Amino acid sequence: MNENKESKIDYGIxxxxxxxxxxxIATLFATTYMIEGKGLQITIMQVIWYIVGIIAIVVIMQFDSEQLWKLAPIAYGVGLLLLVLVLFFYDRPTAAFTGAKSWFKIGPITFQPAEVMKIAFILMLARVVTRHNSEYDEHFVKADLLLIGKIIAISLPPLILILLEQDLGTTLVFLAIIGGVILMSGVTWRLLLPLFLSISALGGGLLFLVVYDRSFLLKLGFKPYQFARVDSWLDPYHDAADAAYQLIQSMKAIGSGKVFGKGFGVSEVYVPVRESDMIFATIGENFGFIGSCILIFIYFLLIYQMIRICFDTKNEFYTYISTGVIMMILFHVLENIGMGIGLLPLTGIPLPFISQGGTALLGNMMGVGLIMSMRYHYRSYMFSEEREGF
Structure with missing residues (x-):
């Protein structure tokens, strides 16, 4: 009996x-208290948000697949409503600093609806794909075109609202989630190949216009700061004192850590916004290549555990949920670390579970709760079947 209860919880995750x-918590303490002398408030708030996230995991684990299925459209609708409201009631000082109209502010607490909307969107996307596949047993071009149309229909509203907030980084996360779910949905290669080639051509075309003709993109609504990020990525030292300053300082900090790092809380390189988007600079400088590899290995273990649960449960709805959550976390990790070392453009995406940011942490913890719910209720159902068999 005890073994049954214990096996319902995934202790690896x-x-x-x-x-x-x-x-x-240790890195934020080192960054904000020891290096920058900002006090303990940021570290304490991170602890509080972790406690809130743990509560969220426990609550979400109580929902089985049928309840999540019913909850998906409600959560999606509430998420869209919040995205609309934030366009009118966003925090002005935060928008002036970040350039994005993405945050509410209630007293000392800021809240970013898009982070929670990611989870609601994953649930709704999983529901739409599962229902479609239950209606069409075989994958043929017409049915798959209809599926892609349905995915576009539920994806456009949040994407448009987030673009209106001028939050390109979050938009890219949503696109990564959509791409992962489409690949897992079984869409025929006759559609996937042209779709992939079209997206590649579009990306290449945009990059060409950024380099050679920006006037057309400016008419489409692109902002000069977005071009500056691409410039910094392609040639970090073209404007070392301005647009590329953050990236160059990050690379200097990470490189100066060498193999074993300088030690906990030791920093000789100033990096702007080190506690959030550039938190990997502290890890690289303090703990070096070895410490950075250990962090990446922990992420690998987390993703591996999530994939394993997905295969164990054999539930299509859960499969698409887990795909969305995995793509969300994986894209954040790759983009944040990639931009910190100069491999990818700066996009303002935090490092999952590490960076300062309560709403982002809460969204990631909610995703973990969904994954753990799969194991929890799958095991419960399996053991009830075993008892009936005896």
């Missing part, structure tokens, strides 16, 4: 999250 929480 719990261990991974605990290690990331320790790294997050």
């Amino acid at each position: 719990i261990l991974s999250i605990m290690l990331l929480a320790i790294i997050s």
Whole structure:
């Protein structure tokens, strides 16, 4: 009986999250208190948000697949409403600093609806794809075109609203989620190949216009700061004192850590916004290449555990949920670390479970809760079947 209860909880995921929480709190303490002398408020708030996230995981684990299925359209609708409201009631000082109209502010607490909307969107996307596949047993071009049309229909509203907030980084996360779910949905290669080639051509065309003719993109609504980020990515030292300053300082900090790092809380390189988007600079400088590899290995373990649960449960609705959550976390990790070392353009995406940011942390913890709910209710159902068999 005890073994049955214990096996309903995935302790591998719990261990991974605990290690990331320790790294997050320690790194924020080193960054904000020891290096920048800002006091303990940011570290304490991160601890509080982790507690809130743990509560969210426990609550979400109580929902089985049928309840999540019913909850999906409600959560999606509430998420869209919040995205609309934030366009009118966004925090002005935060928008002036970040350039994005993405945050509410209630007293000392800021809240970013798009982070929670990611989870609602994943649920709704999983529901739409599962229902479509239940109606069409075989994948043929007409049915797959209809599926892609349905995905576009539920994706456009949040994407448009987030673009209106001028939050390109979050938009890219949504696109990564959509891409992962489409690949897992079984859409025929006759559609996937042209779709992939079209997206590649579009991306290449935009990059060409950024380099050679920006006037057309400016007419479409692109902003000069977005061009500056591409410039910094292609040639970091073209404007080392301005647009590329943050990237260059990040690379200097990470490189100066060498193999073993300078030690906990030791920094000789100033990096702007080190506590959020550039938190990897502190890890690289303090703990070096070895410490950075350990962090990446913990992320690998977390993703591996999530994939394993997906295969164990054999539930199509859960499969698409887990795909969305995995793509969300994986894209954040790759983009944040990639931009910190100069491999990818700066997009303002935090490092999951590590960076300062309560809403982002809460959204990631909710995603973990969905994954753990799969194991929790799958095991419960399986054991009830075994008891009936005896």
